[in-house]
Amino acid sequence: MSLFEQPMVENAGSADKDALLAALRALLPNEAVLWEEEDLRPYECDGLSAYRRLPWLVVLPSTIEQVQAVMRLCHDRHVPVVARGAGTGLSGGALPHEHGVLLSLAKFNSILAIDVMNRTARVQPGVRNLAISQAVAPHGLYYAPDPSSQIACTIGGNVAENSGGVHCLKYGLTVHNVLKLKILTAEGELLTLGSEALDAPGYDLLALFHGSEGMLGVIIEVTVKLLPLPERAQVVLAAFDDVVKAGAAVGEIIAAGIIPAGLEMMDRLAIKAAEDFVHAGYPLDAEAILLCEVDGTNEEVSEHILRIHDILQSCGAVEVRTARDEHERMMLWKGRKAAFPAVGRLAPDYYCMDGTIPRRHLPAVLQRIGELSREYALPVANVFHAGDGNLHPLILYDANQPGELKRTEEFGGKILELCVAVGGTITGEHGVGMEKIDQMCVQFAPAELQQFHALKAAFDPAGLLNPGKAVPTLRRCAEFGAMHVHRGQLPFPELERF
């Protein structure tokens, strides 16, 4: 897709930039408003650096009242607002609007309260994911969702994307681990969603905000659920000479009634990249490895490890190895968590995909991705959250080669459409953002997209929050969708053909 097709908010850009700047500077401390190009540059992209655009202005407020004042001002003047956490998102969700204000939550980085008895932590949205677990560790507690980006990404961004991690097979996604949010609407109204109890009256807007990609409101406070640290965690590495066998082993473990804490797969290219990068101790001659972690009480872990060993062996693993100690366990995970940057060293650029499929289709989907890789003459390394069918094919390319980015995007689009075709989804955890906006037209019918727009309008009638992201307009789909057939029907018959 091309960036420049992004639909603009009506009238956006008609506001007077200088007047807006002056008004913002009256509301915020001097250093909290950025407008010089060199200061704006760091905000031009998120983790998907293929898409770049300078914001009009950047604000870095540090109190709820300040954010509220910014929201009201922007609402009155009809100026788009794009919220930003750490900018590690991989779908262009925090990509700025060229006539909008980029609202950085970076200064909201305090842990406000830790309630040990109720096992909750109340934190500001800019707190880093890992910082929560670190702060509560002395109490024997932790925050379960652990995206690989957890050293950097913020809890506000995690809520906005409903992020997962290697442990979400057993412990759930962000939505399963957050109790309460404070949000500001586009009009600057402060609302509390959810509660510190296990439920709240009325519609479950708390769930709705998870994965809403900054489209419905600005998350300004998050109360997370904390879990007791497991007594013991143990990881088993299994090597296979065939990816299909590794895929089958995943199903067998689950069929045996075991829900591992994590169940990850890497293919040959990803294994090699990770091994070269962090020396995790992976077998380099394997076609695929599985990392299977079990946690719980000491006895339970021992019992499950034995059974998992047997299952892996009977599934044809050529090597099954249990980490001898905590150091080896950490190393085995380090290789997996560093897989993206490791693969990144193999080529000038890489493009990370994020489809989810019903697990039973894994062999067929992998085979097709291999074929596409040859067709497009672009190598792919595969890293999966195998337990829940979430694929991260990493396409290697060189943006400086004319046409290669375009070919990469097309290849990526094909992978996503393949995921939809086998009953899956175009995004498991990275969000639609700017990147997958066209594939939304493949996954959803026009009436469904209209329902999303209606829901958005319930929170943001003027359409000022993160405009042009996450949900495509029907017009855009009509342009894109001419080549696509949605669930066997002609796409968008009610719209004029171009």
Add this chain to the structure above:
Amino acid sequence: MTPASVYGEFANDRFVRMLADQTQQLQAQVGDAFARAAPLCIVGGGTKTFLGRSTKGEPLDITTHRGIVHYQPTELVITARAGTPLSEIEAVLDEHQQILAFEPPHFGGGATLGGTIACGLSGPRRAYAGAARDFVLGTTLINGRGEVLHFGGEVMKNVAGYDVSRLMSGAMGTLGVMLEVSLKVLPRPSHELTLAQVSTATAAIAQMNQWAGRPLPVSATCFVDGVLYVRLSGAASAVASAHRQLGGEIVDDAADFWARVREQRHRFFAEATVLWRVSVPPATPSLALAGDCLLEWGAALRWLNTAADAATVRKLAEQAGGHASVWRGDASNEPFHPLSPALLVVQQRVKQAFDPKGIFNRGRMYAEL
């Protein structure tokens, strides 16, 4: 052949056509109601009519819209039509040693999947495994314009579009008619053991919260009649070792005990004249209210049999950071905790977005929705 494979991926043509016919009938009825702005009352098994406010409208019966559509045990997902009896789903899962981990109450023989999800009801395992909404992966629904829409799906992770499926859970049918629901299912724990010890409410609250802060395989807790019950679930060795740590008497008819609590057939519920459901942060001290209580969910859920006036109960719940519903026995009060004015406005707009003419279960949850 088990029902799972009958309705599985190889569903025959006739079955598929029947599905489409029924969807069209329901869609036509909603479309007609939309045209006339005529209110509809969505009817499943009728087991939860006592819950919430009453609603008037032409009945829209979904009980014939039934059957399991897909069930792949190793994918940990089941998809069934909304009118499918909950007992049928549980029986099929049981054949494959799997469960609905939110352990939903039925409140009667005819309970349907749709009604269960619409009411967002969860049972004893709630505090330890998650709520009904946590297991909803996807839904097909008819919105208030009579459009059939599909959200989410059958995969564990899916962030394409807003999470409309989870929003349906607990909306009491006021946002749309659910046609199909996909749920995540879990393996049935290989071993379970329930222990009992004499306690007081205050001690039980402290004990439940201490357990929850430690890595123990607890899957349910309850305090009633001066006894604290705890259920352990998991690998045999884990249950045995937790038993040694926790102590207490083994309860023999444990499955029956938890069923009586879940279905509210326990003596406590039978005797309650006005039954309050109070949801609070779990470590909240005993509420200063006269009357009997039953605690569940690690003390986060408190059932009160109290004659105290509604304003007092609600104020105490709110001060603790929670909310209180009149479950039954007092029609003079709003059943659900009042929403703040700002939140009510947003909820009304959400209702509008799905059901612009307000035809679905009008006033079933709040007068304004």
